Amino acid sequence: MPWSREDMAARAAKEMEDGFYVNLGIGIPTLVANYIAPDMKVVLQSENGMLGMGPFPFPGEEDPDLINAGKQTITALATTSYFSSADSFAMIRGGHINLSVLGAMEVSENGDLANWMVPGKMVKGMGGAMDLVAGVRRVVVIMEHTAKDGTSKFRPKCELPLTGANVVDMLITDLAVFTRESRAGQFKLIELAPGVTAADVRKKTTAAYRQ
Amino acid sequence: MSEKHSSKIYPDAKSALRDVLKDGMTVMSGGFGACGVPENLIAAVHALGVRGLTVVSNNAGLDGFGLGVLLKTHQIAKMISSYVGENKEFERQYLAGELELEFNPQGTLAERIRAGGAGIYAFYTRTGAGTLVAEGKEQRVVNGETYILETGLVADVALVKAWRGDTEGNLVYRKTARNFNPPMATAGRVTIAEVEELVEPGVLDPDGIHTPGIYVQRIIQGTNYSRLIEKLTVRSREEGAHAVVA
Numbered sequence: 001m002p003w004s005r006e007d008m009a010a011r012a013a014k015e016m017e018d019g020f021y022v023n024l025g026i027g028i029p030t031l032v033a034n035y036i037a038p039d040m041k042v043v044l045q046s047e048n049g050m051l052g053m054g055p056f057p058f059p060g061e062e063d064p065d066l067i068n069a070g071k072q073t074i075t076a077l078a079t080t081s082y083f084s085s086a087d088s089f090a091m092i093r094g095g096h097i098n099l100s101v102l103g104a105m106e107v108s109e110n111g112d113l114a115n116w117m118v119p120g121k122m123v124k125g126m127g128g129a130m131d132l133v134a135g136v137r138r139v140v141v142i143m144e145h146t147a148k149d150g151t152s153k154f155r156p157k158c159e160l161p162l163t164g165a166n167v168v169d170m171l172i173t174d175l176a177v178f179t180r181e182s183r184a185g186q187f188k189l190i191e192l193a194p195g196v197t198a199a200d201v202r203k204k205t206t207a208a209y210r211q
Numbered sequence: 212m213s214e215k216h217s218s219k220i221y222p223d224a225k226s227a228l229r230d231v232l233k234d235g236m237t238v239m240s241g242g243f244g245a246c247g248v249p250e251n252l253i254a255a256v257h258a259l260g261v262r263g264l265t266v267v268s269n270n271a272g273l274d275g276f277g278l279g280v281l282l283k284t285h286q287i288a289k290m291i292s293s294y295v296g297e298n299k300e301f302e303r304q305y306l307a308g309e310l311e312l313e314f315n316p317q318g319t320l321a322e323r324i325r326a327g328g329a330g331i332y333a334f335y336t337r338t339g340a341g342t343l344v345a346e347g348k349e350q351r352v353v354n355g356e357t358y359i360l361e362t363g364l365v366a367d368v369a370l371v372k373a374w375r376g377d378t379e380g381n382l383v384y385r386k387t388a389r390n391f392n393p394p395m396a397t398a399g400r401v402t403i404a405e406v407e408e409l410v411e412p413g414v415l416d417p418d419g420i421h422t423p424g425i426y427v428q429r430i431i432q433g434t435n436y437s438r439l440i441e442k443l444t445v446r447s448r449e450e451g452a453h454a455v456v457a
Contacts, residue, residue, distance in 0.1 A: 047317065048243040048387050056446040064246065064438045065374075065388040071244040071297075072444040082386055084393040084421075085243070085269070086325040089318030093338060112341075122306065123314070124296030130344065131318030134337040165341030 002174040003193045008142045010035040011172050011191075012101045015140050016042050023047060023092065023132055025102040026070040028142050032101050043079075045097055047128040049088045052080035069128065089128070093135035100136040102129060104143040104168075106158045109207035111168040111183060113141060114160035126163060133164035145173035145204055152206040154178070176201045178209055186210055219380050219430050224255035224405060227429045228368070231401045232261050235288075236367040239324065239395040240268040240278060244297070245439040247388030248277045249372040251405045251431065256370075257281055263288045267324070267366060269317060269391050271295040276439060285309065291364070293317035297441065316344060319361050321394055326363035328397025328426070333362045369399025372433070373422065376406035380427030381420045389421065396426045405433035 003011070005028050013035035016022065023045045024030050033053075036042050044053040046068040053068060054075035062073040083091075091097060106114040113133055116126040133139050143153055154171060170179040177191040189201060189211040198211055221227035232238075238256070242248035253272075256264075257280050264287050271290055272278030281287050282300050289311035295301050304310040315323065316338045326334055335358035339345050349360040371392040374385035382404055384392055396402050404422075409432040 046387070048246070049390050050387050056444045058448055059445045062440060062443060062445060063386065064440050065386040067244060067246050067387055067441070071246075071441040073440055073442070074444070076386070082384075082389055084389050085317070085321040085391045086394040089321045093318055093322075093336065117343075122302050125292060125294035125314050126316050126344075127294040128317040130316035130342060131338045134340065135318075162342045 001193065001195045002145075004174075006031060007193070008172050008174060011177060012140050012142055013037075015099060015138075015170065016040060017098070018042075020098040021045055021051070021096065023097050023100045023136060025100070025129070025132070027103045029101040029103055030070060045088070045091065046074075047085075047088050047092065047132070049083050049085055050076075050080060051083075052077045054080070089131050092128070092131050095135055095137055097136045099138045099140065100132045101140045101142060102132065104141045104153070106153050106155055106160050107141055107143065107168050107171050107207075108158045109154070109156055109187065109209065111166045111180070111187075112158045113139070113163045113168050114158040115163050117161045119161065129163050133167035138169045139167050140170040140172065141168050142172045145175040145201075150204075152204055154205050154207040156207055175204065218378070219424075219428060220378060220409070221429050221431050224251040224431055225258055227403050227431050228252065228255045228259060231368055232256065232259055233367075234261050235263040236261070237265040237267065239366040239369040239399055240266055241371040241390065241392035241395050242277060243269055243387065243390035245273065245276060245437075245441045247372050247384065247390050247392055248272070249370040249405050250277065250436060251433040252370040252403055253277060253280060256286065257284060260286070262286050265289040265291065267291045267320075267364060267395075269293050269320065271298045271301045273297050273441070274300055276437065282310070289313065291315060291320070293320050314344075319344070321391065323361055323364040324391070324394040324398045327365040328394060329363075331363050333360050335360055364398060366395070366399045367401070369395045369402040371396045371402060371404045371422075373404055373406045375408045375410055375415060376404055376427070376430050377410050377412055377415050377424070378430075379412065380404065380424030380430050381415055382406065382422035382427060383415055383419060384421050393422050396422045401428050402426055403429040403431070405431050407433055407436065
């Protein structure tokens with residue numbers, strides 16, 4: 001049985017280490033926060049200018065001046081700090097964030113990521129995604145393994161315009177987990193969703209990888 | 212509040228903008244989503260009716276809120292933004308070819324503004340290397356990493372919103388309403404700040420000033436803030452301390 005969105009988020013949460021500063025993208029990556037081990041100190045960065053993101057507010061306690069990068073109302077923690085967008089991205093681009101979890105439309109076998117634009121459709125913009133993949137030390141991507149028509153989204157080459165070239169370190173799909181030691185290396189299949197075989201994954205993947 | 216000849220204080224947004232704003236100008240506007248948006252100043256730009264503006268802002272407002280107001284009246288010719296997904300009128304004008312759009316990665320946008328305000332003509336960054344953003348830009352490979360050259364951005368007028376400000380133009384922002392406002396304040400040839408609370412000298416702690424008054428030429432007391440929330444998300448009291456954040 002393939003992994004659900006929650007399963008994929010929970011798997012990504014296992015990549016957290018104590019003391020990490022982490023930026024979570026919008027969508028499934030945001031769910032990752034719910035699966036971080038409670039005994040682990042992980043500080044969440046929100047690129048609109050906050051370190052130490054807390055949970056959603058109780059009803060009636062929401063503050064219009066306190067939102068995350070997905071524009072959702074959130075709360076602060078006792079250790080929260082606020083800063084400008086310029087400081088926020090200096091933090092991101094300067095390599096101070098340990099890990100980022102992002103969604104994707106396509107990932108290529110050499111680690112290129114496409115997640116911001118489909119030619120011919122209205123483009124909403126890349127937001128902070130290009131900065132995150134260029135500056136964060138380790139990039140974990142969560143995406144469905146195949147498109148609705150069954151074509152592999154983990155491919156020899158991205159067809160869609162790139163967010164970054166050679167930037168993905170780990171790929172978590174609903175079928176499997178792929179990782180690589182360095183950005184010079186090839187991806188290796190390291191885990192399978194329950195009931196999914198390595199042969200199933202091979203059949204549904206056009207990218208080259210080791211297993 | 213006393214108003215001497217050299218005062219930075221203006222009675223309202225319209226009087227602060229009237230003699231500086233012209234057709235075709237480049238205008239920076241602070242804010243992220245609906246948070247930290249100079250609502251009073253944008254309303255005055257609308258009322259003054261200037262056209263053909265290039266607007267630098269992370270987002271393009273919502274329908275009927277923030278820059279969405281200026282889009283509706285076709286006062287904006289070009290937007291420089293990182294994400295514009297929340298505005299139907301924007302989408303319509305862009306697809307109809309009525310509006311020019313330049314996407315910048317959010318960090319590149321913030322750093323271009325910061326650099327512009329700091330007198331730095333251009334800088335090399337890894338962000339966007341190997342993507343459409345790099346097209347037509349000078350590239351340099353250093354220690355095996357590809358960097359692209361991005362230029363600093365300045366504006367004829369920068370519109371910023373702060374929580375508190377004093378007569379000198381010193382500004383303090385509140386929580387995540389800070390966002391693009393501080394770098395934009397540095398990058399305007401004329402920077403106009405609107406504040407929720409205009410205070411007398413000595414009220415703000417000098418150690419806690421976010422934008423020093425040198426960057427602010429004019430300041431107004433804002434009114435009627437909408438306190439708009441784009442995506443209200445809450446947790447139930449039963450979930451308590453271990454509540455989800457998504």
